[in-house]
Amino acid sequence: MLLLDPTSIDLATLRQLWTGARARLSDAALASVATAAEAVARIVAGGETVYGINTGFGLLAQERIPPERLAELQRNLILSHSCGIGEPAPREVVRLMIQLKLLGLGRGHSGVRLIVIDALQALLDHDALPVIPSQGSVGASGDLAPLAHMTAALMGHGRIDYGGEVLPASEVLDRLKLAPLELGPKEGLALINGTQYSTAATLHALFLAERIFGAALRAGALAVDALKGSAKPFDPRISDLRGQPGQIRVAKVLRELLAGSAIVASHHRCGRVQDPYSFRCMPQVLGASLDLLETAARTLVIEAGAVTDNPILFFDTDEAISGGNFHAQPVAFAADLVTMALCEVGSLAERRISVLVDPKMSGLPAFLIDDGGVNSGLMIPQVTAAALVAENRAHAFPASVDSIPTSAGQEDHVSMAPIAAHKAIRVARNTAGILAIELIAGAQGIDYHAPLATSEALGEVHAAVREMSPHLGADRMLADEIAALQSAVLGGNFAGDFLLHS
Structure with missing residues (x-):
């Protein structure tokens, strides 16, 4: 089991991940994740309007979302962005994409809770890889469609390749006794923004x-x-x-x-x-x-x-830029x-x-x-x-x-x-x-x-x-x-x- 420090990655480590080495984030990285999640909680409690936390997305960024609809906002974000088509990405690419997403989140500037890290890690540990259509991203506001399909699988939507057998995601989660992930503020955007699909491919x-x-x-x-x-x-x-x-x-x-x-x-x-x-x-x-x-x-x-x-979180000042x-x-x-x-x-x-x-x-x-x-x-x-x-x-x-x-x-x-x-x-x-x-x-x-x-x-x-x-x-x-x-x-x-x- 490799312990990954997101601030110190080299080509040899990436090569090991590509060939299927088991890995998880270091304790220091997990501590940074928890600290950033606390910053998001403070921002939400403070009532400030912050893009991606309590607003719409893209051209709809000016739309303020009330607190009682933030969970709905994150759910709709993932489902609406899960619109890729084409042949499924190779398993090596999907596995590496998830590892790279963990590395990016592990820097502690994204604001997700540790439960999100655990959910992604569980997919890797059980060789349960979401089926990711290979077409649909232009590599700009992140690899939105591929990463949305990854996240949707955590929520029980779409399909998962479980050790070579493609099944409905909800069925695989049931087999693994994993509860469907319910996203908190900022988490959906943190998961689908990013270059992890392009970089993995x-x-x-x-x-x-x-x-x-x-x-x-x-x-x-x-x-x-x-x-x-x-x-x-x-x-x-x-x-x-x-x-x-x-x-x-x-x-x-x-x-x-x-x-x-x-x-x-x-x-x-x-x-x-x-x-x-x-x-x-x-x-x-x-x-x-x-x-x-x-x-x-x-x-x-x-x-x-x-x-x-x-946006990127700077928890020392509770800024989201x-x-x-x-x-x-x-x-x-x-x-x-x-x-x-x-x-x-x-x-x-x-x-x-x-x-x-x-x-x-x-x-x-x-x-x-x-x-x-x-x-x-x-x-x-x-x-x-x-x-x-x-x-x-x-x-x-x-x-x-x-x-x-x-x-x-x-x-x-x-x-x-x-x-x-x-x-x-x-x-x-x-x-x-x-x-x-x-x-x-x-x-x-x-x-x-x-x-x-x-x-x-x-x-x-x-x-x-x-x-x-x-x-x-x-x-x-x-x-x-x-x-x-x-x-x-x-x-x-x-x-x-x-x-x-x-």
């Missing part, structure tokens, strides 16, 4: 990208050896002279992966002067992508522990960075596949198959990779530069962070598919150099590929093998020990 894309990037380094190095390409472009002196940190790190990993390869040693003094850019410029291109991913990671780590609801921390522009930019980085990872991999299947470029059998003509080999898998690259490019236009005014013009600029996050997730899956095809092509190329062996590190990669996709001696259906390798890339099987820094 973008972190999901980022952690997938981390696994994909590790696989891209291994697939790329395997392709270099399959081509009998040169390792000289990965000389540390070249990267050191440029000084870009991602480039330096990528070149180092590629050197290590190729070290000890008998294939590399066999052409030490061959007449080839230069390899295509997709091979020799891997440190420069993948390194730039790595730098983007790490920039995104830094933004998301900050956002994970941020207070992003509205309306601001705009719910605007998810930093998250939108981060998601678009992940998308752009992965687009280049996939684009470069597809070019290496194209070189390997071209006998004029690779010196290997056409389409990496014997008895060409009767057999098409990897002709069409390269086409599949090209199709995925084209789709990635279509997703690469940044959502973060778009905006549609909402709420009768009150919310006149929005971030589109959830849309950016969804695109990043889609591009991650596509890129994993491209790398699956490159792994098959690289392994096939290595086979043609026998009895020369690749390095020990790449031999392990080759063996892992062959467990899911045997040597292609004659044409067969490859769709299931590609899909299996794609899942393995997304699952981290080919990432090695690669991790992003933050």
